[in-house]
Amino acid sequence: MARKRKRSSGGGRIGCLFLIVLAVAIGTAGYFWYDWGIRGPAEKPVAVTIAEGSSLTAAAKALEEKGAIRSASTFLRFAKLFGSDAPIKTGEFEVPAHATGAQILEMLQEGKVKQRFVTVPEGMPSILVRERLMKEDLLTGEVAVPAEGSVLPDSYAFQRGETRAAVLKRMQAAMDEALAEAWKARKPTTVVKSPREAIILASIVEKETAVASERRTVAAVYSNRLRIGMRLQADPTTIYPITKGKPLGRRIRQSELRAVNGYNTYAIAGLPAGPIANPGRASIEAVLDPAQSKALYFVADGKGGHVFADTLEQHNSNVQKWYKIRRERGEM
Structure with missing residues (x-):
């Protein structure tokens, strides 16, 4: 009887090894594809700064160091295979938690940098605008006190490392634009020329x-006074040359009410020599379209607003009511 030939097991071992290698390759590819297209490794938002002139390779290394991606080389490989050829932008980026490689590449290419804000409230004097800019540690460079009234109150976005001068330039450009638009829409009833x-x-x-609802009426009071040559007698104009717009912290002295300095509207007729703060859009629009009112006076009403009067007699009566409120509060 003929012997059966023993089959060689070499082909089977090679096949198994191939399948193992293939499985590992597929698993590895799937592992990195998961990062690229499904879910990134960052457990929380990651701040990454891409320096000026950085290549995509340098950006990938920075992303890997911060933990936004697992592998710079794999990120680059997938970016070349599946990403666009658009150049990346520079700046500070905030990568969201679990952002995919595809999402991160899109952020870099579209320049979706992290935005920070510096806010100038309505009525802030320029000396305090400068102080606010100088206190912002993420800005760079020096800046002088801007011209009073040249900054539009608003919130302004900036990037880490941006110069203070650049941010201030945007603030002043915004005022130029807002003032030009408001001036075009001015009404014939405005007193300013x-x-x-x-x-x-x-x-x-x-x-x-x-009080927003009072702005046009307050504008009407001062407009009416200017038309008839009556002094404005505005306390803030008296305080301005003393503090440059900062709070006085005490009552105005009689000597200060008599001082002639170009700003004290108790001592001079007409408008003061210049602005005493940076007004917002609403106040600019108010003086260019004041309320229809004959009022020449106003005094606090004890509730945060004012009471307006057409005659001195009415005003004196309102003042006495205000004094009574202050006495009841223990302020007098």
Whole structure:
């Protein structure tokens, strides 16, 4: 009887090894594809700064160091295979938790940098605008006190490392644009004759009331006084040359009410020499379209607003009511 030939097991072992290698390769590819297209490794938002002039390779290394991606080389490989050829932008990026490689590449290419904000509230004087910019540690460089009334109150986005001068330039450009638009829409009832006069009067209105509904009426009071040559007698204009817009912290002295300095509207007629703060859009629009009112006076009402009067007799009566409120509060 003939012997059966023993089959060689070499082919089987090679086949098994191939399948193992294939499985590992597929698993590895799947592992990295998971990072690229499904879920990234970062457990929380990651801040990554891409320096000026960085290549995608340098950016990938920075992303790997921060834990936004697992592998710079794999990120680059998938970016070349599946990403666009658009160049990346530079700046500070905040990569969301579990952002995929595809999402991160899109962020870099579209320049979706992390935005920070510096806010200038309505009525802030320029000396405090400068202080606010200088206190922002993520900005760089020096900046002088800007011209009073040249900054539009708003919130302004900036990037880490940006210069203070660049941010201030945007603030002033915003004011130029807002003032030009408001001036075009001015009404014939406005008393101001130029954009600069509008800023000066708006800065007084801004400092005299924080109640939005009163702005046009306060503007009307001062407009009415200017028309008849009556002194504005605005306390904030008296304080400005003393503090440059900062709080006085005490009552105005009689000597200060008599001082002639170009700003004290108790001592001089007409508008002061310049703005006393940076007015917002609403106050600018108010002086360019004041309310229809004959009022020449106003005094606090004890509730945060004011009571307006057409005559001195009415005003004196309102003042006495205000004094009574202050006495009841123990302020007098």
